Amino acid sequence: MTFEDELQELIHKQLAANSGSVGAFLRVTAALEDAKDQLEVDLHAMFTDEQWDTYEEEEANFWSHDHQRRRDRRLQGKN
Known part of the structure:
Protein backbone atom coordinates (compact mmCIF):
# COMPACT_ATOMS: atom_id res chain seq x y z
CA MET A 1 0.00 0.00 0.00
CA THR A 2 1.41 3.39 -0.98
CA PHE A 3 1.52 6.41 1.27
CA GLU A 4 -1.23 8.00 -0.84
CA ASP A 5 -3.42 4.90 -0.39
CA GLU A 6 -2.87 4.94 3.37
CA LEU A 7 -3.65 8.64 3.56
CA GLN A 8 -6.80 8.24 1.47
CA GLU A 9 -7.93 5.34 3.67
CA LEU A 10 -7.35 7.42 6.80
CA ILE A 11 -9.34 10.31 5.34
CA HIS A 12 -12.23 8.01 4.39
CA LYS A 13 -12.27 6.51 7.90
CA GLN A 14 -12.33 9.97 9.46
CA LEU A 15 -15.17 11.08 7.20
CA ALA A 16 -17.11 7.85 7.80
CA ALA A 17 -16.71 8.26 11.56
CA ASN A 18 -18.35 11.68 11.21
CA SER A 19 -21.10 10.59 8.82
CA GLY A 20 -19.32 12.27 5.92
CA SER A 21 -20.20 15.70 7.26
CA VAL A 22 -18.91 18.85 5.64
CA GLY A 23 -17.38 19.82 8.98
CA ALA A 24 -15.37 16.59 9.09
CA PHE A 25 -14.17 17.18 5.54
CA LEU A 26 -13.10 20.70 6.44
CA ARG A 27 -11.26 19.49 9.57
CA VAL A 28 -9.42 16.85 7.54
CA THR A 29 -8.55 19.41 4.88
CA ALA A 30 -7.30 21.87 7.50
CA ALA A 31 -5.19 19.17 9.18
CA LEU A 32 -3.62 18.27 5.83
CA GLU A 33 -2.82 21.92 5.11
CA ASP A 34 -1.29 22.34 8.59
CA ALA A 35 0.83 19.20 8.11
CA LYS A 36 2.01 20.43 4.69
CA ASP A 37 2.90 23.84 6.11
CA GLN A 38 4.87 22.26 8.97
CA ARG A 73 -10.13 13.80 -15.50
CA ARG A 74 -13.01 16.22 -14.90
CA LEU A 75 -13.41 16.80 -18.63
CA GLN A 76 -13.55 13.03 -19.17
CA GLY A 77 -16.23 12.72 -16.48
CA LYS A 78 -14.02 10.66 -14.14
CA ASN A 79 -14.45 12.71 -10.98
Missing part, protein backbone atom coordinates in the same frame (compact mmCIF):
# COMPACT_ATOMS: atom_id res chain seq x y z
CA LEU A 39 6.67 19.93 6.58
CA GLU A 40 7.71 22.91 4.45
CA VAL A 41 9.04 24.69 7.55
CA ASP A 42 11.02 21.57 8.49
CA LEU A 43 12.35 21.10 4.96
CA HIS A 44 13.35 24.73 4.65
CA ALA A 45 15.34 24.43 7.88
CA MET A 46 17.16 21.36 6.50
CA PHE A 47 17.81 22.62 2.96
CA THR A 48 20.46 24.99 1.68
CA ASP A 49 19.19 28.02 -0.24
CA GLU A 50 20.03 26.28 -3.50
CA GLN A 51 18.16 23.11 -2.49
CA TRP A 52 15.16 25.21 -1.42
CA ASP A 53 15.11 27.01 -4.77
CA THR A 54 15.13 23.62 -6.53
CA TYR A 55 12.33 22.38 -4.26
CA GLU A 56 10.19 25.42 -5.08
CA GLU A 57 10.73 24.97 -8.82
CA GLU A 58 9.88 21.27 -8.68
CA GLU A 59 6.83 21.93 -6.50
CA ALA A 60 5.49 24.49 -8.98
CA ASN A 61 6.06 22.03 -11.81
CA PHE A 62 4.33 19.23 -9.91
CA TRP A 63 1.23 21.27 -9.10
CA SER A 64 1.02 22.55 -12.66
CA HIS A 65 1.00 18.97 -13.98
CA ASP A 66 -1.34 17.79 -11.21
CA HIS A 67 -3.79 20.58 -12.01
CA GLN A 68 -3.75 19.58 -15.69
CA ARG A 69 -4.28 15.90 -14.79
CA ARG A 70 -7.26 16.77 -12.55
CA ARG A 71 -8.72 19.04 -15.24
CA ASP A 72 -8.39 16.28 -17.83
